[in-house]
Amino acid sequence: MAYRYSDKKYLIQYDLCIELFKSFDLKVHDVVPIRNVYMVSTNKGEKILKKVEYTIEELNYIYDLLSYIRNRFPRVVNFSKNNNGDICTIWKGNMYCIIDVVDGTECNFNNPVELSIASKALGQLHEASEGFKTDLKSKYTNGNLLNTFKRRIQEMEFFKNIVAIHEKKTEFDEIFVQNADYYIDEIKDSIDMLDKAGYYKLCSEDDKVVICHNDLAYHNILINNGEAYFIDFDYAVIDIKVYDLCNFINKVIKNFAFDIDKAKLIIDNYCITNTLSERELKVLNAMLNFPHDFYTISRDYYTKRKEWDENVFLDRMKKKSGYKEDRKEFLENFNRNICSKK
Structure with missing residues (x-):
């Protein structure tokens, strides 16, 4: 999938260090940029690496609302927790999270x-x-x-x-x-x-x-x-x-x-x-x-x-x-x- 120049400028700010992935207990086989995130092939399947630009309170808000929705509607994205049981890892001053990949194709509004x-x-x-x-x-x-x-x-x-x-x-x-x-x-x-x-x-x-x-x-x-x-x-x-x-x-x-x-x-x-x-x-x-x-x-x-x-x-x-x-x-x-x- 093609990604935009603005996404490229954002993606170069990521730190793709192996130690970051180890904090989520992941072994990485491949990394591919998609829009402003990375698709990561790991020993635990396909994941998304996302650098979060908002506060931990806002991230917890998203996690809480997804957990609430999932009780009655399971078809929403889910976070993977790190080795400490947290939904994000602070790495070199930036906050990263790992998200489970949802299988499917992008919705075709013309269909x-x-x-x-x-x-x-x-x-x-x-x-x-x-x-x-x-x-x-x-x-x-x-x-x-x-x-x-x-x-x-x-x-x-x-x-x-x-x-x-x-x-x-x-x-x-x-x-x-x-x-x-x-x-x-x-x-x-x-x-x-x-x-x-x-x-x-x-x-x-x-x-x-x-x-x-x-x-x-x-x-x-x-x-x-x-x-x-x-x-x-x-x-x-x-x-x-x-x-x-x-x-x-x-x-x-x-x-x-x-x-x-x-x-x-x-x-x-x-x-x-x-x-x-x-x-x-x-x-x-x-x-x-x-x-x-x-x-x-x-x-x-x-x-x-x-x-x-x-x-x-x-x-x-x-x-x-x-x-x-x-x-x-x-x-x-x-x-x-x-x-x-x-």
């Missing part, structure tokens, strides 16, 4: 069978995670969305001010300025929709609050023998079910011309193993209305979050701003054909 399998499994994952609690308050994002959207408007206005003071505007600046007000209005609409849908009331209902994976990309869902397995819970938070569903739908539809049938397939199959109320669908509609892609590429460009070349930013901005009409049609269809059907 309706695999997308259906993943959607049903997500419903099971959410059901299994109901009731989980943590002391890490930062992982509770439930109820934050209205304030988050209001901050996003302020950020977009700030980006407009940055462009305004540029004497020599880039092509990216020009595209941003042409579209910024349109998408700011969409964020305002999302706020209004959330408020009318009873967002805060929904957030107060315990059976609607779950562990959200929060990064449901195709490579984090593996398909094996007709079942879906979920890996990489680094971004997991505690929020309402439709927060995760929004994340999933957005990742699927943006590469398929905002196909409403894919969103319908996801929701229909999710509801085979879980439930969605009318209020949840209205809140989901408001979440989908938020222009995530346009906001994200603008933020990354003007706050320099990504070390990309200008041409990379420009190409991505052209792509994201170019599907405005497809996205508009999708949102209209979602509101008319999915929300109104419940």
Whole structure:
């Protein structure tokens, strides 16, 4: 599998010392880079070596939530413990963990069978995670969305001010300025929709609050023998079910011309193993209305979050701003054909 330049820069920071693997009682036969981790062939089978960039408290949070989920839904990633019974080893100032490899192929979002399998499994994952609690308050994002959207408007206005003071505007600046007000209005609409849908009331209902994976990309869902397995819970938070569903739908539809049938397939199959109320669908509609892609590429460009070349930013901005009409049609269809059907 190919890996990106940014991954290469990250991977060279790993220390692949034999003593590190010995701390997990592993004998290594081969090591292969995959994205920002290493696949390791050992005397105990295939493993993943991962250098952890967050705190031990956050790592324990991930371990605890996976243990909680596994009681009712076993198809999630698992950690291997080291010789001291810990889930990580501190090695030369860095924290490493070993993760069991999950057999399977990355979910093909273009395949309706695999997308259906993943959607049903997500419903099971959410059901299994109901009731989980943590002391890490930062992982509770439930109820934050209205304030988050209001901050996003302020950020977009700030980006407009940055462009305004540029004497020599880039092509990216020009595209941003042409579209910024349109998408700011969409964020305002999302706020209004959330408020009318009873967002805060929904957030107060315990059976609607779950562990959200929060990064449901195709490579984090593996398909094996007709079942879906979920890996990489680094971004997991505690929020309402439709927060995760929004994340999933957005990742699927943006590469398929905002196909409403894919969103319908996801929701229909999710509801085979879980439930969605009318209020949840209205809140989901408001979440989908938020222009995530346009906001994200603008933020990354003007706050320099990504070390990309200008041409990379420009190409991505052209792509994201170019599907405005497809996205508009999708949102209209979602509101008319999915929300109104419940």
